[in-house]
Amino acid sequence: MSLILEGVSKSVNGQPHIHATDLELLGGTMNVLLGPTSSGKTSLMRLMAGLDAPNTGKVIWDGKDVTGMRVQDRGVAMVYQQFINYPSMTVYENIASPMRLLRKSKDQIDSAVKKAAELMKLAPELLARKPLELSGGQQQRCALARALVKEAGLVLLDEPLANLDYKLREELRAEIPKIFEEAGSIFVYATTEPEEALLLGGNTATMWEGRITQFGKTPIVYRQPVNATTARVFSDPPMNFLKVRMTGGRLHFGDGQSVPASDAFTGLTEGNYLAGFRPNHLEMAKKGPSALEFATKLQVTEITGSETFIHLDHQGDSWVGLIHGVKILEIGAMMDVFLDPKHVYIFAEDGTSVAPASYATAA
Amino acid sequence: MSDLTHTSAKRGLRLPKINGSAVVMGLYLLFLLLPIYWLLIMSLKTNSEILNTFTLWPEDLTFDNYLTILTDSSWYMGYVNSMIYVVMNMVISLAVALPAAYAFSRYSFLGDKHLFFWLLTNRMAPPAVFALPFFQLYSSIGLFDTHIAVALAHALFNVPLAVWILEGFMRGVPKEIDETAYIDGYSFPRFFVQIFTPLVASGIGVTAFFLFMFSWVELLLSRTLTSVDAKPIAATMTRTVGADGIDWGVLAAAGVLTILPGALVIYFVRNYIAKGFALGRV
Numbered sequence: 001m002s003l004i005l006e007g008v009s010k011s012v013n014g015q016p017h018i019h020a021t022d023l024e025l026l027g028g029t030m031n032v033l034l035g036p037t038s039s040g041k042t043s044l045m046r047l048m049a050g051l052d053a054p055n056t057g058k059v060i061w062d063g064k065d066v067t068g069m070r071v072q073d074r075g076v077a078m079v080y081q082q083f084i085n086y087p088s089m090t091v092y093e094n095i096a097s098p099m100r101l102l103r104k105s106k107d108q109i110d111s112a113v114k115k116a117a118e119l120m121k122l123a124p125e126l127l128a129r130k131p132l133e134l135s136g137g138q139q140q141r142c143a144l145a146r147a148l149v150k151e152a153g154l155v156l157l158d159e160p161l162a163n164l165d166y167k168l169r170e171e172l173r174a175e176i177p178k179i180f181e182e183a184g185s186i187f188v189y190a191t192t193e194p195e196e197a198l199l200l201g202g203n204t205a206t207m208w209e210g211r212i213t214q215f216g217k218t219p220i221v222y223r224q225p226v227n228a229t230t231a232r233v234f235s236d237p238p239m240n241f242l243k244v245r246m247t248g249g250r251l252h253f254g255d256g257q258s259v260p261a262s263d264a265f266t267g268l269t270e271g272n273y274l275a276g277f278r279p280n281h282l283e284m285a286k287k288g289p290s291a292l293e294f295a296t297k298l299q300v301t302e303i304t305g306s307e308t309f310i311h312l313d314h315q316g317d318s319w320v321g322l323i324h325g326v327k328i329l330e331i332g333a334m335m336d337v338f339l340d341p342k343h344v345y346i347f348a349e350d351g352t353s354v355a356p357a358s359y360a361t362a363a
Numbered sequence: 364m365s366d367l368t369h370t371s372a373k374r375g376l377r378l379p380k381i382n383g384s385a386v387v388m389g390l391y392l393l394f395l396l397l398p399i400y401w402l403l404i405m406s407l408k409t410n411s412e413i414l415n416t417f418t419l420w421p422e423d424l425t426f427d428n429y430l431t432i433l434t435d436s437s438w439y440m441g442y443v444n445s446m447i448y449v450v451m452n453m454v455i456s457l458a459v460a461l462p463a464a465y466a467f468s469r470y471s472f473l474g475d476k477h478l479f480f481w482l483l484t485n486r487m488a489p490p491a492v493f494a495l496p497f498f499q500l501y502s503s504i505g506l507f508d509t510h511i512a513v514a515l516a517h518a519l520f521n522v523p524l525a526v527w528i529l530e531g532f533m534r535g536v537p538k539e540i541d542e543t544a545y546i547d548g549y550s551f552p553r554f555f556v557q558i559f560t561p562l563v564a565s566g567i568g569v570t571a572f573f574l575f576m577f578s579w580v581e582l583l584l585s586r587t588l589t590s591v592d593a594k595p596i597a598a599t600m601t602r603t604v605g606a607d608g609i610d611w612g613v614l615a616a617a618g619v620l621t622i623l624p625g626a627l628v629i630y631f632v633r634n635y636i637a638k639g640f641a642l643g644r645v
Contacts, residue, residue: 051542071545078546084539088561101548143543150547 001027001062001153003186008047008057017043019211020057025186027153030177030202032218033190035233040210041190045156048188050074061154074154077147081159083139085131091117091142092127098150116145119179137168144172148179155180157189161196173199194236198222206233223360228274228351237279237309237320244275244346251346253292254315259341264358273354274347279309281343282321284335291338298335301327312337399622405615413611428616438613441596442620444510448585448593449578451514452521456574457567459518460525465555467526468533469541479530482523493519494587501588508590516588517578524577525570532566533559568635575628596621 005023009016018040025031033041046052047059050071059067066074077098085094095116099109117127120141131139140160147155157176161169177200180187191197197204197218204222205215206229214221214230225231231239244251246268250258253275261268286293296312296319303309308327312319312335321337329335346355405413406428407421416422432438466472467479497516498507506512536559544554560567586598600617629636 049546051545071542072548072550074546076546078543080539080543082537082539084537084543086540086544086558088558097549098547146547 001184001186002060003048003154004058004060005048006058006060008054008059010043010047010052010054017210018047018054021212023205023212023215025188025203027186028181028184030180030187030189030200032197032200032202032204033188033207034192034194034197034204035190035207036192039207039233041207042158043210044207044212045078045158045188045190048154049076049078049156075150075152076154076156077150077152078156079140079143079147079158079160081162083131083136083143083163085139085142085146087130087132089130090127091122091129091131091134094131094142095127095145095149098146102150112149113145116149119148119175120145137164137172140164141172144176148183151183152185154186154188155183157187159190159192162192177201194222194234197234204234206230208233224353224356225345226353228276228347228353231276231345231347231353235278237322239276239278239345240282240317240319240321242275242277242314242317244273246270246273251341253294255293255295257292259290259292263342264344264355264361265341265346268346268355272349274349274351276345276347277339277343277357279320279322281339282310282319282323283338283340284321284323284327286338288340291340294337294339296335296337298329298331298333300331301329303327310335402615402618402622406612406619408612410610410612413615425612428612429620431613432616432620438599438617441594441599441617444589444593445579445585445595445597446624448510448513448517448595449575451510452517452578453571453574455514455518456521456525457570459522460529460570461560461567463522464526464529464533465559467530469538479526482526485523486520490520490581490584494583497584498587507588508592510593512588513585513593513595514578516584517581520581521574521577524573528570528573529563529566532563532569536562565635568632572628572632572636576625579625 003023003025005021007020007022008018009020010018021044033044035041043052047054050059050066050069053068057067058065061074085091086097089097092113095113096109099112104112113127114124117124122138122141122145126134126138131142134142140163144157144160147157160176161172164172173196176189187202189200191200201218203216204218205212206221206225207213208229213233214226221230222234225234228239228241242253244253246252246261246265247270249261251261251265251268251273252258259265283291294314296314298310299313299318300311301308302311303326306325308323308325308329310321310323310327310329312321319337342358345353345357345360348354404419404421407424407426408418409423409425409427412418412421412423467475493516497512501507501509501512501516506515540558540562541554544558545551549558580597582595582597582601585595586601589595589598596617600614600621
């Protein structure tokens with residue numbers, strides 16, 4: 001079982017939504033499309049489902065070109081961010097409807113519907129109700145059950161948990177990979193949250209402005225982004241950047257600070273680079289002798305309960321730091337922050353990764 | 364005690380308390396219902412009472428007027444004819460407008476906005492403008508004095524209205540439902556009948572009501588395009604001058620019977636109508 005996109009592109013009214021994209025998804029895998037809103041996640045999914053036809057390129061399913069094929073013949077299942085069910089049918093009929101169209105026997109339908117409802121924790125008495133009489137979470141579980149019962153080879157989940165409340169989201173997020181692992185289909189899961197991608201595991205394709213910037217195993221994409229865009233997308237809050245310069249065998253971070261070009265920085269040629277580091281690597285105290293020190297101005301603090309986000313201004317660049325514990329800080333004050341050089345990713349000026357941080361390659 | 368006398372003394376000077384809103388409502392209903400009441404009592408009076416005396420209610424109650432209408436085929440066939448072409452028109456208009464409204468609500472195609480507006484401009488022309496061409500056209504192709512002739516003529520006005528109302532309702536149904544249905548394997552016709560139509564049922568109800576209302580009260584076209592076989596009740600009513608003058612009582616009874624179907628339809632769809640207004644259409 002495999003889904004291959006070959007140079008697939010799509011533009012609407014002359015505006016490119018998806019640039020020529022190659023992608024290969026294998027059976028039994030969970031694939032996360034990660035990107036901000038309007039980065040092309042939904043557009044790409046619609047091309048995979050066959051709801052839209054690509055302008056160029058081919059969609060190949062199990063070695064067969066299905067590019068122009070009708071959606072009805074594709075054998076896909078899809079769940080939207082909005083809770084989409086058939087309001088005029090009961091929950092039971094909603095879940096059963098794809099099977100009825102496949103002309104399955106009554107017993108088969110009944111057992112499959114009951115099983116799917118149980119997996120999605122829909123109580124039997126809910127099955128007789130209409131979808132609009134259910135809570136939002138139950139409605140979405142009904143939609144998920146309908147996608148599950150079809151046993152489609154390709155299951156597309158377009159931000160299925162985005163409209164659910166926090167608690168339910170956590171619960172379903174843990175269950176979805178388990179449930180779908182058993183089914184053995186190809187799963188594509190779109191999300192805007194890096195955290196969700198990491199929790200779901202599998203593979204991740206990071207998307208930015210209609211392009212897949214990187215595709216691979218989720219931890220690898222997270223730890224070794226191939227370019228600054230991927231690093232920015234796959235980091236919440238986004239990665240911080242700083243212009244650096246390599247001269248005379250030392251990497252200069254400004255303010256007269258430099259580190260020798262050893263470890264990850266070995267082999268960097270002379271010139272300008274972009275240094276990136278994640279917010280959680282910014283420290284308020286000097287933890288080691290090699291730590292870099294930056295003088296910044298505190299703009300805003302956000303306290304989440306156990307952590308504090310600090311928004312800083314470093315010579316015109318805005319940085320975000322994630323500090324453990326609740327810190328009460330004075331807004332507008334100067335503040336020294338520290339960074340261990342082994343947490344620094346080096347990107348070329350055009351954004352391609354030159355040297356991933358040494359901590360990321362060591363693990 | 365002293366407090367009580369004080370207030371009652373003060374109140375004694377005032378006029379009895381009047382519920383202002385009740386008065387307004389009463390007057391409103393009076394003005395609104397007076398003509399209908401007058402029609403109703405006329406239909407229950409004899410001709411001599413109508414013409415010779417002024418009475419606020421029938422002194423000589425009679426149901427003869429209704430009996431005349433319900434037994435004389437030249438009268439009751441007027442109702443039957445009207446019903447036939449009204450129902451025909453509703454069926455034709457809905458059958459045409461449902462797919463058209465779906466297309467307008469779902470797809471963008473060349474000139475869709477202009478076409479949508481152009482449909483509406485059809486409503487702006489007075490029916491009288493079309494009476495002559497319709498009469499000549501139907502006469503030459505042998506459709507004159509048939510029910511379908513009137514139904515088709517009314518469709519010219521009703522189809523745009525139906526498309527306009529239905530499009531508003533259909534736009535309220537998320538497109539994702541269509542797509543989910545296709546993904547689940549529904550063919551378009553099956554999806555349309557089994558899933559989509561129930562979702563816009565209230566819209567269809569509102570539309571049917573407006574189609575009925577237009578077709579039922581429209582007089583000019585229906586009278587021009589018929590003579591005997593498909594003569595509508597409204598036309599029958601305008602031709603009741605007999606040898607002994609106008610039969611007022613029968614005419615009033617016919618009027619009451621003409622109002623009835625409309626009143627019934629309004630009663631059944633009253634909740635949907637409000638919804639139709641809420642959608643910014645109608």
